[in-house]
Amino acid sequence: MGESFVQLPEEGFVTRVIRRKLQLVASIAIISLAAAACGGSSDTSTDASASGSGVSGDVFISGSSTVEPISVRVAELFESIEPDVFVDVEGPGTGDGFQKFCAGETDISNASRQIKDAEAEDCAAAGIEYTEIKVGIDGIAVLTNANNSAVDCVTFENLFNLIGPNGEGTTTWAAADSSLPDAPLDIFGPGAESGTYDSFIEIVLEDLAEEAGVDATTRTDYNPSAEDNIIIQGIQSSDTSLGWVGFAFAGTESKLLEVDGGDGCVAANADTIASNEYPIARDLFIYVNNANAEENAALRAYVDFYVTEGLDTAVAEVGYVPLTDAAKDEVRAGWNG
Template identity: 40%
Template sequence: MLKKKGFKGILMLSMVAMLAFAAACGNNTGGNAETENTGTTNNATNAPTEAAKLSGEIKVDGSSTVFPLTEAAAEEFNKEHADVRVPVGVSGTGGGFKQFCAGEIAIADASRPIKDEEATACKDAGIEYTELTVAFDGLSVVVSKDNDFIDHLTVEELNKIFVTGSTVATWKDVRDTFPAEPIVMFSPGADSGTYDYFNEAILDKAGIRNDKAISFSEDDNALVQGVSGSKYGIGYFGFAYFEENQDKLKVVPVDGGAGAITPTTETIKDGSYAPLSRPLFIYVNNKELERPEVKEFVKYYINNIGPLAGEVGYVALPDEQYATEAAKIQ
């Protein structure tokens, strides 16, 4: 009896041990699968979590013309990366490059290419950069909605009005059929890329007059108010600002030698609005581009600015050109 009981006890202990071993194996298998599943789940979860962890500040300054583009890109980017701040200033293209070459900002908005002296300043400061073309613009000559006598102006007439040393005082001095009323001029300031482009394209770099007949401002909205408030006023700025204020402004078709052309999305894109169609740029400090938030913002900018350009009054580049610009970031 004792032997039978001992055998049964041993048998029961063996069965318990086998069951425990099987359970342990089952748990290990389940545990590995669970670990793998958990790992997979964590990896899937980590992708947006890592993206959400982007934070910091990306300082941008420069062209008031490029400002609407960069502001739009920053606002959309911020919806996905709420912890990244992208303040955008409007000190003008020249003002932006001064800060950029001093290492004070990560990105410079520019409505013209960087000048040789600005590039030298950056080089002397040890700042390497990448130039990215983001959209096209048509620099627009505008007058008040109340102006009922201008149907177009030639490049020569614009030169006569704005060039330094000009003695033109009334509209009749520009064209005999115009009224003998004083011309009131409005222009971006000398730090503006728009000023530089107009000076080059219309005035052959002779310079813009600086007398009591003309007012300067880096704020395009101030120029809009000045021109719209004077029947005999005239000014110029980016196409987006005209589109935004076309209820109170009239755009002037410009004859560059092939007939009077009105700036539109089509004429700007195909270059027929000459000589006032121009590319717009951002310049990125390469050292800053090593920061993940800066790199992600710039990638987002180039990959999304095409549709945004149309929304804020500019003309998108061809898709293949955006692909070329995106490749520069890599």
């Protein structure tokens, strides 16, 4: 059966055809991309956008997974007004987001901290100019198990001793900090990719680490997780656990410790966070690519909506602390100017 009428095709011929096939795939991709790009900007159906101004276009957002729900919620609210503006959101993390943003791949970068100097330099080198917009506040809650009655309030020094690099290898609270009770210490927190991790270091650990002459980082022998529920569940798994998560995800199952940032113990709640009394709170930002905003009316309209309805409604809806009215006015003035 295997006998053939002709000789095997030459190797060169086969390779050529395969190559042609690959080119076909490539050209399908390119054509469809081009079509997508054209389709996006030329497709202006007017009947569906009765309530809006009828702008259309694509907006792509990447960055912090903490801010992601706000931007998604804003997009959901915006959708009913401008149905022809298409907003896609992904959330790999603040650092990843800035890398893409400064490569010009995204329109908006969600961030749970301000842009770092190194990142700003990358942006400048690539010629990307941007506008920073503060959208809300996220308190960082310090948690322990609800059964833990031995500790109510911790100072920044306590936290540095417990979670900072000097705590490496300690297995009880007392071993890390002699002023604390002698109980097993199990620490749960976000991993290094998370904005909550960066913020915690920046707010709580950085100055003390400098004084102590050690790196501003955490000990490495804690249980890191990118998922807040895993951190919460970890805290519940041990009676004398310690952990930190975004205030929105603290829930009610664990005990929120009061924190002393130098001005006495303050409990974490929406009021103390918005008023900046609670010491471990961080601002949430979006960074908008200026050049893209100028070209893309859809992006402009989305950010316009973000700084009005978004700040008023969406931030609270997804569990963050909204800005005060004065701060909102400042943000709006900053964007419109």
